[in-house]
Structures are given as structure tokens and as C-alpha cells.
Amino acid sequence: DIVMTQSPDSLAxxxxxxxTINCKSSQSILYSSNNKxxxxxxxxxxxxxxxxLIYWATSRESGVPDRLSGSGSGTDFTLTISSLQAEDVAVxxxxxxxxxxxxxxxxxxxxx
Amino acid sequence: xxQLQESGPGLVKPSETLSLTCTVSGGSISSxxxxxIRQPPGKGLEWIxxxxxxxxxxxxxxLQGRVTISLDTSKNQFSLxxxxxxxxxxxxxxxxxxxxxxxxxxxxxFWGQGTLVTVSS
Numbered sequence: 001d002i003v004m005t006q007s008p009d010s011l012a013x014x015x016x017x018x019x020t021i022n023c024k025s026s027q028s029i030l031y032s033s034n035n036k037x038x039x040x041x042x043x044x045x046x047x048x049x050x051x052x053l054i055y056w057a058t059s060r061e062s063g064v065p066d067r068l069s070g071s072g073s074g075t076d077f078t079l080t081i082s083s084l085q086a087e088d089v090a091v092x093x094x095x096x097x098x099x100x101x102x103x104x105x106x107x108x109x110x111x112x
Numbered sequence: 113x114x115q116l117q118e119s120g121p122g123l124v125k126p127s128e129t130l131s132l133t134c135t136v137s138g139g140s141i142s143s144x145x146x147x148x149i150r151q152p153p154g155k156g157l158e159w160i161x162x163x164x165x166x167x168x169x170x171x172x173x174x175l176q177g178r179v180t181i182s183l184d185t186s187k188n189q190f191s192l193x194x195x196x197x198x199x200x201x202x203x204x205x206x207x208x209x210x211x212x213x214x215x216x217x218x219x220x221x222f223w224g225q226g227t228l229v230t231v232s233s
Contacts, residue, residue, distance in 0.1 A: 001173075031215055031216065033215065034215060036215075038216065038217070040220075042220075048225075049206055049223035049224065049225055049226050050157065050206075050220070050223060051223075052219055052220060052221050055218075055219045093157060095157075095219065095220075097210075097216065097218055097219055098217070099216060099217075100170050100172075100217070101159055101172040101173060101174070102147075102159040102217065104157040104158070104159070106156050107156050107157075
């Protein structure tokens, strides 16, 4: 199985400041034939299902604010919230869809 | 807009079978992967398995042998059966959709609201 490791487990950021969440996969999730990283980011608020934010490591889902961005390749990835807003308080998960079993990181709780 | 809705018992006794159904509305069940994902209270997400609209399935090795996912295209529904449940199977169970992919797999773009299933006598 590909193990997804997120860090930190939680972080507190002031409104308007930058938040950075890291995700590391136990093996490369870069598919050589199309040069795409099979990595997604989700946001989960209390009592709600996860919401897809980013796919292919860097592509923003429709409607996701551009202050959220994804970067990285191979085994190391980052989700950045450039200027934290109150509505960004949530738990964020990375997920690899390179191979089954599909696996998620442990989650990072973002607080103000 | 596609919507997914889980339904089924909220309480299951140990050693019995957990059965849930996901009803898809606002779109066809064809041409997509349909997954079950669970989340124990206060913990992270675990993929259980998927069924493709053709009926082919793929299950997590950790649950292989206890899980069956089936499809009813006439009702736009897919279902989860998890046998011989234990307390550790207590979780919020989500159904989710993944678009088809030319290569391997794709992310979950639509999710149900989730349903809490408690395993207890």
C-alpha cells in the first residue's frame, strides 16, 4: 500500500496569514506516461463530507478560491492557503489515486 | 447537479452484516466509479472499495473477504455489505463518485452526506 503521511497534525494560523500543509507518499505517484501526479486534496468541515479542492496535485476544482493552491511532484506535496480566512478552518486530507488501495493522509487540522 | 444519499440501519450487532445503499440522483450511474469510504469517529478516511458501472469491483485488502459492493443500475443505486462486523467497524460511511480515467484512477468529486453506523449489542 502507498502510505500518505501529512504534517503537521494541526496548525494555528492568524487570519490573513499563510498556512502550509505537507503530504509525503511512500512511493512516487507521478505517472510517467502522462507526467501527472495522482494526488488530490480535500477539505472537511465538522459534520460535512470531504470536499475536493485540488486534483493532479495542482489543478483547482471549479469554485475553489485561488488562495488555495497545490504544489509538488513525485513523493512530496504541499497545500498552501495564502491568506487564511475564517471559512478555511477545517481538516485537510491528501489522497493518492495512483493505485489501489486508494489511500488518504491522516489529516491536518487548521485553526485560527 | 449529482447528489448521493446513503441509507441503511444506524445500529448493527456484532457478528452481523452491515448493509447500506447509496442512491444517485441528478445523473446516471453509468461511466463512473462508485466507492464506499468510512471514517471512524474523530479519525481519518479509509477507502473500502469501488464498483465500476460495468460491475467490476476492487476492494481494500484490509477488508477483502468481508466486503461486497453491488450495483443496481435500474434504480441508480449501489450497495455495501460488510460481514461479521466488530466494534472497530463503527464509523460514518460515505458513498462517493470518481470520474472515469484513461490511465488509472481519479479523485472523488461528489460525496454523500454520510451515515453513522454503530456496531454494538
